[in-house]
Amino acid sequence: MIRIGIDLGGTHIKIGAVNEDGRLVKWLQAETGAGRPFPVIIGDIAAGIRQLLGELGLTESDIASIGAGVPGYADDRTGRAINCTNLGWLDEPFRNEMQCYFDCPVHVENDANAAALAENSVGVSKGCGISVLITLGTGLGSGIVLHGKPLTGFHGAAGEVGHMTLVPDGLLCNCGRAGCVERYCSATALVTHARQACLTWPDNGILRLAGGDPKAITGKMVIDAAKAGDEIAMRIFMTFAHYLAVTIDNVINFIDPEMVVLGGGISRAGTFLLDAVKSYIPPCEMGQKRPMPRIELAALGNEAGMIGAAML
Ligand SMILES: [Zn+2]
Incomplete structure (x- = not known):
């Protein structure tokens, strides 16, 4: 069967x-x-x-x-x-x-x-009692699995991490609200931020990868330029990682998962992404060491x- x-x-x-x-x-x-x-x-x-x-x-x-x-x-x-x-x-x-x-x-x-x-x-999270997957693509998708079953919520709308508010009165989101996580932690966010930076600092590695055309910039180009040591790209990438870390930290505080899994196109940045995100997650709370979930890259891709x- x-x-x-x-x-x-x-x-x-x-x-x-x-x-x-x-x-x-x-x-x-x-x-x-x-x-x-x-x-x-x-x-x-x-x-x-x-x-x-x-x-x-x-x-x-x-x-x-x-x-x-x-x-x-x-x-x-x-x-x-x-x-x-x-x-x-x-x-x-x-x-x-x-x-x-x-x-x-x-x-x-x-x-x-x-x-x-x-x-x-x-x-990658096989057998975890509680795990959260966050997919970083055009938007930010997420799902929670609790004891082998998706946690769907009463209306089928649980685990919408992408539309939690990260910045009050922040950037407008497709959902009609402002400051949603998705506007700061997605490939779209990386691209938007990079295009803005190009207006002020046109001499940067991202724009060179894009052949001088800001419209051709992709999330991967921002990451590749950052990996190659471009200062502007690195600043954009670390801002992204910081926002993502704050988001993951909120998720950890809320449901205390065994593992947080990062998937989607941006997760192909691999340990470069993982290390940056982990560097922004404080290990302590109120002066106490707290239990921390593992943060890993997705294994199954598309x-x-x-x-x-x-x-x-
Ligand atoms: Zn939204």
Whole structure:
């Protein structure tokens, strides 16, 4: 038997077949075509699952379950995708629609929660009683796993670290509020900060990597320039690391996890990122040494979303 895991993004749909050991056996990817009607996208996913089964020489009866991680709020109790802004989905009956095609259990969960579950089940935080995954990509996603299950909260909206307030009255966020963590701790934040710096200090290593075009700057360029010792890039990177450390410190104080896992594109900075973040996290509180979780890099990369969705 296999489990199907769907990682549904605003740009791509990834559909994977995961075996009993939590290993991704085979997967395929299609364009999401966000903005199309909900039933049409579900129809595409169903077709993708059938194609995957065909490639594996399997039939529908070999599917133990189907799970999906969606980019937004979801409620697995009702099987509904509550709000996925990137897809234009509002309270859509994900499970019901999927069961028009497949007669097996169907689960739906926030994508970061699914990825956190994958790391907790077969990745770096395997076996941890409480772990938190923070993904540093275009935005900041996060998921909490408590005793082997995603901590979803009452409304399916728990663990939204990216929209905790880090700077009161700070930078405006896509969510409509100001000063959210995501505006300071994401690839987008690195790029925004770098472009601003280029206005004042145009002679810097980031802009050279970008071929002189501020619009071409990426988060990776900021990190590469910082690693190469560029002073401006290093200042931007350390500010980013400081904000991220404060965020992680708040998470630690709030739920005392066994491990905090950093994933997403920016986590490819590796120990350069880990060392910078750790240097800003104070080991003591009120004069006392406190228990500290391990802070580690994610192990599963882009596969985490599919594997975690399959494990739902
Ligand atoms: Zn926000």
